[in-house]
Structure formats: C-alpha cells, structure tokens
Amino acid sequence: MKLIINGKDRESAAENLAALWQEETSELDLPGPQGFAIALNGTVVRQVDWAQTPLSRNDRVEIIRAFAGG
Template sequence: MLVTLNGEQREIAADNVAALMSELDFTAGHFAVSLNYEVVPRGQWAETPVAAGDEIEILTPRQGG
C-alpha cells in the first residue's frame, strides 16, 4: 500500500505500526512514531493499523537548544 513516510510517498507491506517498524529495520533505539499527526505509544504499535494514504513520521530526539 502507498503511504507518506517522513514526507515521501513509499510503498509498504506492513498492516500495523509494529510490522512497519520491523519492515524498516527500526527495532532498537530511541524514536517515536506519529501516525496522521498523533504519536502512537510504543505499547500500542502492534494493534495500531496502518492504511493506504496514512501519513507517518518517524521522529528521533535531538540535543541542542
């Protein structure tokens, strides 16, 4: 299915956030996932579906001020 991932159109096979993170090899580290402008808590990734046309952002923390 076609989604927007970090501002770019991308074809994915995953049907939920957890499967998407695995498909993209984001299995460790500190990052957050926003699905249609709402942050999805890590504990809810497996039950949060991803649908065609969704806008997904993978966010990483940055230091600075």
C-alpha cells in the same frame, strides 16, 4: 500499500506500526524501538500500541529517532 513516510510516498507491506518500524529500521540492526517515536496522521502513538495500530492506504507516518547531544 501506499503510505507517506517522513514526507515521502512509499510502498509498504506493513499492516501495523510495529511492522512498519521493523521494515524501516531493519538495516540499522537495532535491539528495539527505544528512542523512537511514531506519529500517525499527526497523532503520536505510544510504543505499546504500535502492534495494535493498523495502517491504511495514504496514511501519513512520521518516524522520529531521538539523539543525545547538541
């Protein structure tokens, strides 16, 4: 389905936010989503709710990773 991820039109097979996070970070070989936040249509979704948060065509998703330092 078509989604807008971090401002770019993308196609995704993910059905929920957890699957989208895995899809988007698969190349990073991360142990888990620690340090990440996801906003769906302008609302931040708690990590514990990602698997139960479905995606719909044309949703706007922002995936943000926190970094330490300055």
